[in-house]
Amino acid sequence: MRAHLTHTFGVDLRGVIDLLSHHLYRSPRVYLRELLQNAVDAITARAALGHDFTPSVHLEPAVDGGVLRITDNGIGLTEQEVHSLLATLGRTSKRDELGFVRTGLLGQFGVGLLSCFMVARRIRVISRSARGGAQVVWTAEASGDYRVETVAEPTIGIGTVLELEPGPDAAHWLDGDLVRALAREFGELLPVPVTVAGAPGDGRISRPALPWTPMPGETATEHRERLLDYCGQTLGFTPFDVLPLDVPAAGLTGAAFVLPAGTHPGVRQAHRVYLRRMLVGDGVEGLLPEWAYFVRCVVNTTALRPTASREALYEDETLLAVREALGKQLRDWVIRLGATEPARAGALLSAHQLGIKAMALTDDDLFRLVERWLPFETTEGVVSLRQFRRKYGTVLFTPDVDEFRQLAAVAEAQGLGLVNAGYAYDTDLMRRLVETDGRVAARRVLPSELLASLGAPDPEVEQELLAAVDRADAVLARHDCEPVLCDFDPISLPALLITDPELSREAETEQLRAEADPLWADLLGQLSGTTSGATHRLVLNCRNPLVRRIGTVGEDLARLAIESLYVHALLQSRRPLRPKDTAALNRSFLDLLDRAVHSES
Numbered sequence: 001m002r003a004h005l006t007h008t009f010g011v012d013l014r015g016v017i018d019l020l021s022h023h024l025y026r027s028p029r030v031y032l033r034e035l036l037q038n039a040v041d042a043i044t045a046r047a048a049l050g051h052d053f054t055p056s057v058h059l060e061p062a063v064d065g066g067v068l069r070i071t072d073n074g075i076g077l078t079e080q081e082v083h084s085l086l087a088t089l090g091r092t093s094k095r096d097e098l099g100f101v102r103t104g105l106l107g108q109f110g111v112g113l114l115s116c117f118m119v120a121r122r123i124r125v126i127s128r129s130a131r132g133g134a135q136v137v138w139t140a141e142a143s144g145d146y147r148v149e150t151v152a153e154p155t156i157g158i159g160t161v162l163e164l165e166p167g168p169d170a171a172h173w174l175d176g177d178l179v180r181a182l183a184r185e186f187g188e189l190l191p192v193p194v195t196v197a198g199a200p201g202d203g204r205i206s207r208p209a210l211p212w213t214p215m216p217g218e219t220a221t222e223h224r225e226r227l228l229d230y231c232g233q234t235l236g237f238t239p240f241d242v243l244p245l246d247v248p249a250a251g252l253t254g255a256a257f258v259l260p261a262g263t264h265p266g267v268r269q270a271h272r273v274y275l276r277r278m279l280v281g282d283g284v285e286g287l288l289p290e291w292a293y294f295v296r297c298v299v300n301t302t303a304l305r306p307t308a309s310r311e312a313l314y315e316d317e318t319l320l321a322v323r324e325a326l327g328k329q330l331r332d333w334v335i336r337l338g339a340t341e342p343a344r345a346g347a348l349l350s351a352h353q354l355g356i357k358a359m360a361l362t363d364d365d366l367f368r369l370v371e372r373w374l375p376f377e378t379t380e381g382v383v384s385l386r387q388f389r390r391k392y393g394t395v396l397f398t399p400d401v402d403e404f405r406q407l408a409a410v411a412e413a414q415g416l417g418l419v420n421a422g423y424a425y426d427t428d429l430m431r432r433l434v435e436t437d438g439r440v441a442a443r444r445v446l447p448s449e450l451l452a453s454l455g456a457p458d459p460e461v462e463q464e465l466l467a468a469v470d471r472a473d474a475v476l477a478r479h480d481c482e483p484v485l486c487d488f489d490p491i492s493l494p495a496l497l498i499t500d501p502e503l504s505r506e507a508e509t510e511q512l513r514a515e516a517d518p519l520w521a522d523l524l525g526q527l528s529g530t531t532s533g534a535t536h537r538l539v540l541n542c543r544n545p546l547v548r549r550i551g552t553v554g555e556d557l558a559r560l561a562i563e564s565l566y567v568h569a570l571l572q573s574r575r576p577l578r579p580k581d582t583a584a585l586n587r588s589f590l591d592l593l594d595r596a597v598h599s600e601s
């Protein structure tokens, strides 16, 4: 029998270092965030020991291709800790025995330091522990080799000095201007004083106050102005508005900036997220519900967890709760705006219709706001549903933009009010209107209904036209269309093409039946019940002078005129042209042209 031996995975350090340092992070720039984070964590850990000291982190960018140095007066490392923490991938001092992240610290994975190998070929850590012991020097190469030395006579105070020697083609990452810019970006809000050599004034780049916290003595208007400016400088746009965010359970505060008009609903908004005042990233997604695509946030949190790359947030219970709470705050703000500044609420609704309509489908208050302020295209012009209902009681709507365009002029002339509910979420909103206010609140208008409201023509004119129309029957049948004679306004409109959705559905069923096998054909036959007529109706306006004249012209010209009116009505309805429609368009146009030219000559 063969013995079963247990083996441990071998690890090629070069591969792991390459993977972590080059593939985990999107850009080498994050090396500075990892360094600042370690320095701040070390200070937090030393403070937790009860030491009395003035925290400080100081950065010295490289000069002429030399080393970059970062010095902190945090907890430092003993020789043993250097071996176990710095030299063991994935080992961290920032989790407890059970693996939970210690409160108040930023790191947790034990890989951040490796990001330095994206810009450095050698890392040197000189450290003196607050717990005592000799000063230690750890020098690590990008190859994965390291050595540890102890120094009898300490050269530094308690804390750590970390030096990076630039890697090939990476010297610019350690240069003064870039280091100052990166330090400001990542560390600007850190509560610990961070100074960078060469930065203006006393070199401090971190400021004590969060930008969204009101300053002492600042008025509400000044505070708002300051935040609008901050948005311009940090996020690069002038917001429509700004609102404060606060989720105490997640230690989250911040500001939400509502984008001006023109934001595409498909865009996933990226937020600027600080974790314990350290910038996690400015492209963090998923902080808000999807419908809130028109808002960008800047927040600081103590409870959300970043992924190892720090470029996204962990999808856990806390994030779900935060997303829900922030969504609610946003929604409450919209409602408040509706109550206090209706005109601005109207402007907001028009600017970000899609997101707000989506929200309104599941939220009563927002639905009322939408009903009251969201502008709809109607036969009364652009008005809100509330205004429209005040005049007509019921909202008669078309679920299709083209259908609205086709019917609006005629409906208006007959004194019928019509609402275009052809854009995204509109018909769902109409359904909701019925659910909340009853069946009379909204109804889809059927083209046949409109047809019924049109007047009967003068019998004499009708008689005259009937013969001409009868003769043109075959022409229209080619287009699956039946002629109807009516009197309607506007008088200038000669003909109207109406497609009844019921009829087209039946026609489709018929077609399917024709193509299906006998069993299905029978079944579909029972469903459709009727023999289908034409799908379209060409409603000729007997009040229109051109239409009237058709009754008096010869057979060929009458046929040509009716087919031309069909094509004209089809173009007006903005429906896509089928090949036979295009053929009819060409035919009628050229025939008319031909006749016009001949009548001249």
Ligand SMILES: Nc1ncnc2c1ncn2[C@@H]1O[C@H](COP(=O)(O)OP(=O)(O)OP(=O)(O)O)[C@@H](O)[C@H]1O
Binding pocket: 034, 037, 038, 039, 042, 072, 074, 075, 076, 077, 085, 086, 091, 092, 093, 094, 106, 107, 108, 109, 110, 111, 112, 113, 114, 159, 160
């Ligand atoms: N400036 C420092 N002072 C004291 N200890 C440090 C310092 N920098 C790093 N360390 C120690 O080295 C360990 C490894 O650091 P590293 O940045 O790789 O991971 P981490 O900060 O623990 O976690 P993460 O990968 O999430 O950043 C830390 O847990 C810490 O104990």
